[in-house]
Amino acid sequence: MKSSRLVSILLLLQSRGRLTAAQLAEELEVSVRTVYRDVEALHAAGVPLYGDAGHDGGYQLVDGWRTRLTGLTTGEAEALFLSAVPGAAAELGLGSLLTAAQHKVEAALPPELRAHSARIKSRFHLDAHGWYADADEVPYLTDVAHAVWNRKVLQVRYRRWKEPTEVDRRLEPYGLVLKAGRWYVVSGPRPVTYRVDQILQARAMEEEFTAPDDFDLVAYWRRHQEEFQDRLYTGTALVRLTDAGAARLTGRQAAAFAANCRPDGPGRHLAELPVESPDVTVGELLRLGAEVEVLGPAELRERMAEVARELAARYS
Incomplete structure (x- = not known):
């Protein structure tokens, strides 16, 4: 987002002093041309920013000038990092702190950036909770x-x-x-x-x-999820899927299908999918209805057939 980059440029120059366009581009993961355009936008917004050419050149804020991103309390600064998930901030008891921090940041922005910020808030919303279930009660x-x-x-x-x-x-x-x-x-x-x-x-x-x-919390969680998946999917099943059935696969099964599927006639595919225990796998595959046929192992195929016979008898 352009407004986010403009604020980042201000904070980088404020905290690090002189930086070249190339250094800013590398830090922000954009092109040098984009940095030039952003600097022009900051000039237009009245930010006292100047640049020098040459080997020792670069962009720099006028001596003594600082953005007005000040006055944040410790709690507000912590809450600001949860601005992408306001619901989570509220659950953590940081909702009011997050609101206060956002108001201070908004008040410190030049008018152009403030308008961009308001536009983003009106057009994007992140809801971290899943469908089909109320949020868990988490009293502690x-x-x-x-x-x-x-x-x-x-x-x-x-x-x-x-x-x-x-x-x-x-x-x-x-x-x-x-x-x-x-x-x-x-x-x-x-x-x-x-x-x-x-x-x-x-x-x-x-x-x-x-x-x-x-x-490293992020690295730990990534490993934890991978290990959890490894413990869940202890076997494989050979299945025949229609195009519609394949499109409804998710997670590791979808990834496995993409990696090893092979054609089996018009609109049909053979693939080996990672599966859990037979009882769990039957429940998973039944949601695909007639779009899937289990070819092996024999135990799983027979379990699917048994459930299908029971359903046919119940609804006949």
Whole structure:
């Protein structure tokens, strides 16, 4: 977005001093020509920005001039990084802080950029929650978030799927993740993932913890998802799919189909798909109806046939 780039140029020059067009282009991942156009827009908006030619040249703000992106409190500055997901900010108890931070940023922008900002807000909205289900009740999300911010140990009562279903856990909450409308907390010292909506009680301790310097929440979550998928899909099935059935595949199955499908007549394809247990896989494939035929393994094909016979008898 152009308005975002213009603000980024101002902040880069304010924090780093003189920068060449090439350096700005590399930082913003745009062309040098785009930087030239953006600088012209800043000039037109009244920003005191000048450039020098030559080897030691570059763009620089007039000495002493600073943007008015000041006055943010610590909480507002933290909340500003959640501006793309205002619903999540509200769930974390940061909704009012985010609103205040956005108002301060908006007031500091030149009129041209302010108009762009208003246009973006009126035309784009991100809703992180999934369809077909109400959002989970997460009564202790704010407590967990507070412990994450302040690096405080949490003592929790947690509900899990196996016996005993309720257990006590000591958490060192390294970070929070919002995935498809559901909150997860990653706890150390050996990173383990917990669903925040399954926390039945939470008590903040005075004890502080230190997360490892090399812990990367994004990288951890990516590995966690990959490992989770590997545990789920433990087998493969050979299937015949119509074009319509193939179009309705998702996730790993869609990726596997794209990688190994082969034609089997007009509008039909053969492919090996990763699958879970037979019972789970039958449920997944039944949603494709007559657009899919399981050819193997024999156990899965027979299970599909058995369910089909039961359905035919029920609806005959």
